[in-house]
Amino acid sequence: MMIYSKLTFTLILALWFIHHYWPLTVKKAVVEFSVVLIGVAATYNPIALTIYFLGLAIFYVIRIFRAKNKLPDIIITISWLILAGLVSLLSFSWLSWVLLLFTLSLNFYELRTQQHYLPLNIMTLIFDVLILTLFLVVSPTLQFIFVVLAGLMTLITTSLIHYLFQETDMVFARSLDKMMTNYTQEVQSLYEGMRGWRHDYHDHLQTLKAYLDQQQVKEARHYLDDLEDKLEEVDPVVHSGNPVLDAVVNSKLTLAEKLNIPTNVKVFVGTQPLIDDVDLVVIIGNLMDNAIEAISEQATGEKKLLRVYISILKQQLYISITNSRPDTQIIDPEYASTKNDKRGLGIRRINHLVANYSGMINRQYQPGVFVTEIMLPLAAIHAEK
Amino acid sequence: MKIAIVEDNHQTQQQIITLLTAIDSASQPINATCFNSGEAFLFEFSETQNFDLILLDIQLGGQDGMTVARKIRKSDPQVALAFLSNYDDYVFDGYDVGALGYIMKPLTADKLTALLQKVELQTQVAYFLAEIDNESIKIPLFDIIYFEVQNHQINIHTQTKTYQINAQLKEIQPQLTADFIQIYRSLIVNLSFISQLTNNALTLNDGTTLPVSRQQHTPVKQAFLAHYRGLAHDDLF
Numbered sequence: 085m086m087i088y089s090k091l092t093f094t095l096i097l098a099l100w101f102i103h104h105y106w107p108l109t110v111k112k113a114v115v116e117f118s119v120v121l122i123g124v125a126a127t128y129n130p131i132a133l134t135i136y137f138l139g140l141a142i143f144y145v146i147r148i149f150r151a152k153n154k155l156p157d158i159i160i161t162i163s164w165l166i167l168a169g170l171v172s173l174l175s176f177s178w179l180s181w182v183l184l185l186f187t188l189s190l191n192f193y194e195l196r197t198q199q200h201y202l203p204l205n206i207m208t209l210i211f212d213v214l215i216l217t218l219f220l221v222v223s224p225t226l227q228f229i230f231v232v233l234a235g236l237m238t239l240i241t242t243s244l245i246h247y248l249f250q251e252t253d254m255v256f257a258r259s260l261d262k263m264m265t266n267y268t269q270e271v272q273s274l275y276e277g278m279r280g281w282r283h284d285y286h287d288h289l290q291t292l293k294a295y296l297d298q299q300q301v302k303e304a305r306h307y308l309d310d311l312e313d314k315l316e317e318v319d320p321v322v323h324s325g326n327p328v329l330d331a332v333v334n335s336k337l338t339l340a341e342k343l344n345i346p347t348n349v350k351v352f353v354g355t356q357p358l359i360d361d362v363d364l365v366v367i368i369g370n371l372m373d374n375a376i377e378a379i380s381e382q383a384t385g386e387k388k389l390l391r392v393y394i395s396i397l398k399q400q401l402y403i404s405i406t407n408s409r410p411d412t413q414i415i416d417p418e419y420a421s422t423k424n425d426k427r428g429l430g431i432r433r434i435n436h437l438v439a440n441y442s443g444m445i446n447r448q449y450q451p452g453v454f455v456t457e458i459m460l461p462l463a464a465i466h467a468e469k
Numbered sequence: 470m471k472i473a474i475v476e477d478n479h480q481t482q483q484q485i486i487t488l489l490t491a492i493d494s495a496s497q498p499i500n501a502t503c504f505n506s507g508e509a510f511l512f513e514f515s516e517t518q519n520f521d522l523i524l525l526d527i528q529l530g531g532q533d534g535m536t537v538a539r540k541i542r543k544s545d546p547q548v549a550l551a552f553l554s555n556y557d558d559y560v561f562d563g564y565d566v567g568a569l570g571y572i573m574k575p576l577t578a579d580k581l582t583a584l585l586q587k588v589e590l591q592t593q594v595a596y597f598l599a600e601i602d603n604e605s606i607k608i609p610l611f612d613i614i615y616f617e618v619q620n621h622q623i624n625i626h627t628q629t630k631t632y633q634i635n636a637q638l639k640e641i642q643p644q645l646t647a648d649f650i651q652i653y654r655s656l657i658v659n660l661s662f663i664s665q666l667t668n669n670a671l672t673l674n675d676g677t678t679l680p681v682s683r684q685q686h687t688p689v690k691q692a693f694l695a696h697y698r699g700l701a702h703d704d705l706f
Binding site for chain 2: 393399400442443444457459
């Protein structure tokens with residue numbers, strides 16, 4: 085019975101691994117696979133368990149060097165080290181229960197200090213309980229049941245989370261479709277306005293000719309001035325050469341104008357095909373939404389600015405959006421991977437699309453300013469088509 | 470300053486001349502010549518190569534502006550070039566002719582003044598001096614894609630050919646501008662020609678893939694971004 089339970093557990097972990105990390109990159113595979121292997125080994129033997137905890141400690145040590153907010157990781161590392169030491173010193177007794185409680189509180193601490201996805205955290209907690217209880221249970225039958233439960237838990241958790249993420253992304257995609265319809269309408273009304281002008285063109289010329297025939301230069305001049313003013317009315321701010329890009333940038337700029345945000349805009353890409361229209365709208369729309377959102381959170385009196393620069397430089401589509409932000413705003417570098425709100429989803433979508441086009445993304449911030457730069461290689465985009 | 474205007478629209482020619490006349494002064498004398506086609510200009514250019522700036526319309530009857538620019542570069546890698554273009558004819562060419570800028574029509578006094586200032590600042594195209602077979606050869610830096618060490622020699626890959634010189638990367642580095650960055654022990658690349666950058670490699674515009682060492686990845690990424698940020702800052706339109 086004992087050996088069966090271990091085998092089942094191994095199998096379930098392997099399944100979980102394949103399910104979760106497919107497709108793999110080599111580095112990720114090596115790291116994750118060793119974690120899983122040691123985890124499996126740990127269920128066989130207390131020494132392995134010690135090594136497992138030590139491994140986790142090392143993992144968090146690495147994270148300390150990378151993380152911006154170091155304190156939680158430092159605390160967690162120390163805790164794992166203590167845990168590893170205790171397990172190696174103690175045979176399982178009532179002290180194991182203390183250990184178990186300690187791990188749990190550790191997890192709670194992690195949950196509170198870092199912005200993780202809540203359901204995932206709760207599942208992890210339950211999983212921890214199950215794994216640690218394994219070592220306390222003497223009866224092989226019970227142990228078998230626990231192992232199966234723990235395995236099923238991991239599978240269900242990851243599937244559930246995968247499903248939830250996909251579902252929210254779907255909802256988001258649907259609202260994007262709606263956004264697209266809006267932009268298409270905007271492009272259409274823009275063109276209708278232009279067509280109207282073309283239609284009137286003939287009449288304007290006739291009027292001007294009539295004035296000039298009668299030597300009424302002053303009137304002709306006045307008429308031209310009038311026309312110029314009207315032209316500015318129909319003229320949207322951005323003429324990039326790409327109607328979809330114009331639509332999305334112009335509509336966001338209108339929004340900025342309504343909020344009295346000073347803008348500095350330079351957008352020009354010509355008529356050559358760029359990336360897919362929907363992708364373009366998603367990237368630019370999200371970037372500008374996030375920028376405007378941050379600006380509107382600023383207190384009155386703080387300097388506001390939205391700068392949009394989109395152009396083709398050599399062989400790159402270069403996008404740079406700069407926005408002012410509240411002095412008090414705290415930026416979480418892991419926002420996109422941890423938050424499931426509109427902004428988090430937006431950032432995830434952008435990252436995903438930029439990666440799809442083998443592009444590069446750079447986010448930089450200083451007190452009061454945030455800059456996002458995106459570079460998409462046109463050579464790669466055109467090769468794809 | 471001697472300026473050539475290659476433009477097939479007579480009205481635009483007049484417009485540019487008017488603007489140039491306004492700038493023309495004793496301290497900055499301007500002498501402009503108009504050409505109705507690329508062919509007409511190239512014919513003249515083959516005789517007298519003494520222009521300080523060539524303004525090229527992208528959409529020309531006959532050869533387009535980009536083709537004319539390439540032909541100019543074949544005989545003169547140094548002369549300042551600028552393109553004039555409309556919203557609908559922006560050309561993106563893999564071949565880098567080292568143009569000063571793309572100027573959106575209509576050309577205004579501001580844009581023209583900025584361009585002329587730029588010409589004055591950059592009349593000197595930077596060269597790389599290569600000793601090949603006891604002969605000094607000048608290779609314009611904007612034409613060099615990358616330097617590669619091979620068998621104790623350096624291969625200089627330009628857009629059209631490859632030169633070989635006997636030197637070490639360390640020795641040539643002082644000759645290079647900030648556009649060049651070392652990506653690997655044996656490689657120095659011109660940032661202008663990088664198309665994509667992944668974790669351990671980069672792809673050039675022509676599809677060549679080169680390795681990027683681990684410790685150089687972050688500096689290369691930053692330099693690549695900074696290079697484009699710089700271009701974004703001084704583009705003229």
